[in-house]
Amino acid sequence: MTRLAYLGPSGTFTEEAALRYQPSAQLLPFASEAAVAAAVESGMADEGVLAIENSLEGSVTRTIDVLIHESRLFIKSEVILPIEHCLIVRPGTAADDVSVIYAHPQALSQCRRFIELRFPNARQEAALSNAAAVEEILNVPGGAAIAGARAAELHGAQILARGIQDNPHNKTRFAVLGPTDSEPTGRDKTSIAFTVAHDQPGTLVGVLHELSDRSINLVKIESRPSREELGIYVFLVDLEGHRTDPTVAEALAAVQAKAFFFRVLGSYPRWDDARDP
DSSP: OOEEEEEOSTTSHHHHHHHHHOTTSEEEEESSHHHHHHHHHHTSOSEEEEEEEETTTEEOHHHHHIIIIIOOOEEEEEEEEEOOOEEEEOTTOOGGGOOEEEEOHHHHHHTHHHHHHHOTTOEEEEOSSHHHHHHHHTTSTTEEEEEOHHHHHHHTOEEEEEOOSSOTTOEEEEEEEESSOOOOOSSEEEEEEEEOOSSSTTHHHHHHHHHHTTTOOEEEEEEEEOSSSTTOEEEEEEEESOTTSHHHHHHHHHHHHHOSEEEEEEEEEOOOTTTOO
């Protein structure tokens, strides 16, 4: 049985993604993204599941930084999950009683409009996870949490409102991390990270030409601070194709030749709602 680490405790959207990825796995909850990665690297878990991107708020920076700076794991699969946030309270708590709202920072951002309109005077408190936020409010008079309906059910809490996210099309992409990535499937994408000379014009464009000149489609491009010096960034690119595809392999070799730092974060099957469970 696969041992699957995830950002816990039970009731997080990450747990839901892990169940969708592999329903028969032994699920192992951990308190942080770094702890999930460490569990896989140490052999305590076979794979790990972490949120990596949200359709409203963009990349989950904690996961991105773990991949770039704190581990040598690879992305081997992805799961895309529709997200419905609920406002959850202790049983018997009314909306007028709410004075503080706990949630993961991503959830607070995704529900910003609802909070500003309905609870403009409520204090906002960050939690390690949305499920942890539900646990927290059980002992806090006037406390509310933002989480999924399953977290409310698991903890015997009450749902005051459903679908409170700012956009009804809210989705989160989760990365499955492992010691290796996946074999080619014919419907793959590859994630890479690299840095280029920051004091010379055209260095990033030169790298991107290595991909565009070979008709390789980019799915996403963004940057993160390198943690080395102000103004130096790590660029993250998702592209169509597997790293072993001849054209992709040739392009990646050309990119690496122009980069100061270069790493393939993994090749893995693209999520397809019509084909994936």
